[in-house]
Amino acid sequence: MKLHRNAITTTLWAAALTLLPGACDLAGPSEAIDPQTQTQTRSGQDDDDALDPSQWAERGRLIAYKRVRRLSRAQIHEVMFDLPFADAYADFGIDDFFDFYDADDIAAVLRYRVDVYQVIYETIDPAGRPAVASGAVLLPRTKQGLKDDVALWALLRGTVFYDADVPSHGDMPDFGIWRGLLPAAAGYATAMPDYLGFGASRHMVHPYLIPESTATASVDMMRATRHLTKELGVSLRDEVFLSGHSQGGHATLATLRTLEAEHADEFDLRGAVPASGAYAAAGLFDFILHSEALIAPQVTSLYVLALFGTRDLGEPLSYYFKAPYDEVVLDLHDKTKTNAEVIAGLPSGTTDELFADGFLTAYRGDGALDFKAALALSDVHAGWTPQTPIKLLHGTADDVVPVAMSQAALFGLGGEGADVEIELVEGAGHLQTIVPATLRSIDWFDSVLEAAD
Numbered sequence: 001m002k003l004h005r006n007a008i009t010t011t012l013w014a015a016a017l018t019l020l021p022g023a024c025d026l027a028g029p030s031e032a033i034d035p036q037t038q039t040q041t042r043s044g045q046d047d048d049d050a051l052d053p054s055q056w057a058e059r060g061r062l063i064a065y066k067r068v069r070r071l072s073r074a075q076i077h078e079v080m081f082d083l084p085f086a087d088a089y090a091d092f093g094i095d096d097f098f099d100f101y102d103a104d105d106i107a108a109v110l111r112y113r114v115d116v117y118q119v120i121y122e123t124i125d126p127a128g129r130p131a132v133a134s135g136a137v138l139l140p141r142t143k144q145g146l147k148d149d150v151a152l153w154a155l156l157r158g159t160v161f162y163d164a165d166v167p168s169h170g171d172m173p174d175f176g177i178w179r180g181l182l183p184a185a186a187g188y189a190t191a192m193p194d195y196l197g198f199g200a201s202r203h204m205v206h207p208y209l210i211p212e213s214t215a216t217a218s219v220d221m222m223r224a225t226r227h228l229t230k231e232l233g234v235s236l237r238d239e240v241f242l243s244g245h246s247q248g249g250h251a252t253l254a255t256l257r258t259l260e261a262e263h264a265d266e267f268d269l270r271g272a273v274p275a276s277g278a279y280a281a282a283g284l285f286d287f288i289l290h291s292e293a294l295i296a297p298q299v300t301s302l303y304v305l306a307l308f309g310t311r312d313l314g315e316p317l318s319y320y321f322k323a324p325y326d327e328v329v330l331d332l333h334d335k336t337k338t339n340a341e342v343i344a345g346l347p348s349g350t351t352d353e354l355f356a357d358g359f360l361t362a363y364r365g366d367g368a369l370d371f372k373a374a375l376a377l378s379d380v381h382a383g384w385t386p387q388t389p390i391k392l393l394h395g396t397a398d399d400v401v402p403v404a405m406s407q408a409a410l411f412g413l414g415g416e417g418a419d420v421e422i423e424l425v426e427g428a429g430h431l432q433t434i435v436p437a438t439l440r441s442i443d444w445f446d447s448v449l450e451a452a453d
Contacts, residue, residue: 059216060223062231063120063132068170070141073110076181080106080435084172088339092400092431100428100436109186109442112140112147116170116177120200121224126213126310134199135221136167136177136192137228138184150229151237151449153188154222155180156244156251157195158434159208159299161342163335167192168199174339179245179434186442189229189236193221195251202335205309208302209247209281209378211254213310218255219263239449242272242388243441245434246401249277253380253390253409260387270448272386275393275437276401276430279381279409284401286375289351289363296400297346297354298339301329311374320371322356381405382412389419391444393437395428 081103086094117137125131140147157179160166165174172178177192184190196217197206207213222240229236242259244252252274259267278284285303288295304320307313318326325346332345347353352360362368390413394406406422414420425436 059123060220060227061122062224062227063122065117065119065137065228065231067115068118068136069116071114071116071181073113073185076110076114076185077103077106079172079178079181084176084178085174085431088174089431093429094431096427096429097432097435100425100432101439105435105439106182109182109439111187112142112185114181114184115139115141115146117228118168118170119221119224119228121220121227123196123217123220125196125201125204126207126210131196131204132200133196133217133220134166134168134194134201135224136170136180136194137225138177138180138190138192139229139232139234140184140187140189146232146234147187148233148235149237150187150189150234151239151241151445152191152222152225153183153241153243153445154191154193154218154255155183156214156218156242156248156255157192158244158246158248159302160198160339161298161302161333161335162338163198163202165338166194166198168194179248179438182435182438183243183442186446188241188445189225189234191221191225193218198335206302206306206333206335207310208306209250209278210306210310211250211257211378211380214251215255215258218251219258222267237449238268239270239452240267241270241441241445241448243275243437244273244277245275245437246277246430249274249401250279250281250378250380251277253277253279253413256386256388256390257380257384261384264387269388270452271441271445272388272390273393273437273441273444274390274406274409276395276398276433277405277409278401279379279405280412281378281380282372282375283379283408284405289355289360292350294347294349294351294354297348298332298342301325301346301354302333305329305333307371307374311370311377313370313374315370318356320356320359322352322354325354326356381409384413385415385418386413386420387417390421391440392420392422393425393433393440394422395425395430395433397427398430398433400430 120134123131123133165176167177180190180192196213197204242252252272256272332342392406394403410422425433
């Protein structure tokens with residue numbers, strides 16, 4: 001079936017073009033596109049004015065794409081040791097980063113060059129209204145052209161604050177496409193969604209750790225990747241894999257849960273590797289709010305904004321944040337600031353410097369019930385039985401997301417009929433786990449494909 005854009009698709013697509021650099025060079029699927037189309041974004045639209053999804057194209061439709069770069073195996077090898085995020089994340093204590101892999105480990109999986117494509121696709125927002133999202137697709141390339149007969153791997157990114165650092169920009173100011181380079185170089189069609197709230201949808205609130213919106217954007221990115229590979233003449237194998245680190249670990253379980261519940265006939269899921277994620281998000285945030293010392297204010301403020309923007313909490317931001325931060329947090333999380341800049345704009349002492357006294361009193365007592373209920377909806381570690389084999393990976397020295405999160409997921413998901421196990425990376429901190437988790441994922445996914453052949 002030939003892809004096309006209907007009128008509503010064109011409107012949404014044109015809005016997205018204003019948000020992505022170089023987007024006027026994007027190609028539409030199987031057709032020329034008109035970059036001169038002008039429109040307004042749909043941010044702030046009332047629910048009563050929402051479009052019926054039946055009036056627009058199916059979710060996951062590929063709207064436009066563009067190849068933004070090509071990397072050789074030598075270039076990929078170089079950035080695995082000349083870390084693009086080293087300066088920005090120096091406070092994470094990454095001096096021992098290379099203790100957990102070496103040049104031989106990397107060389108063993110660098111089988112192909114990598115082409116990076118920026119994609120824009122259709123999805124839905126947290127209210128179920130039509131939305132446009134973006135991401136990057138990394139494809140393995142031989143000397144003759146794009147590799148054929150490849151498996152789809154959805155690689156779900158970790159937390160970022162700066163819009164230029166999401167995958168669709170095709171660069172690596174900090175992380176960007178960095179996390180997806182090894183899977184693609186190993187021979188997988190690697191789909192990396194920006195998630196809602198970044199890239200083509202950066203006018204929206206980012207639904208951080210909101211499972212439903214994370215999953216819909218990720219599922220639709222996987223669909224868009226299928227459309228892209230068809231456009232490029234690349235055949236995909238049936239097998240599909242998922243992985244992600246940190247926020248991406250949570251996103252992996254959220255997406256897997258949705259895929260199994262709603263799209264089991266569409267995707268042949270063969271393995272998932274969630275790494276270092278806050279799977280029991282409510283419990284972790286409960287600990288943070290009960291702590292006298294302020295913990296990770298850049299992340300906690302982002303999460304409260306996500307809950308405020310996606311759940312019906314019924315209170316203004318001033319109920320949650322103490323002045324002046326009830327206004328400052330919106331500016332800090334406008335996606336134009338780096339991790340360091342967001343941290344610099346927030347307090348660093350005690351929890352009651354950031355959060356309002358009334359909210360903390362209510363939360364630590366018997367109040368803030370709507371907020372507590374909203375927190376519970378972010379949990380992905382229990383309440384369902386996965387049908388797909390899962391390997392949870394976590395560093396034993398992770399002081400950002402404690403290893404207890406993976407242990408909770410192992411206990412909560414490892415019931416009768418489930419194939420769930422945990423692998424620990426001894427001595428590894430939070431960021432130090434990224435590459436070992438990726439290498440172990442490649443080894444496992446390779447073995448699954450070999451067994452299927």
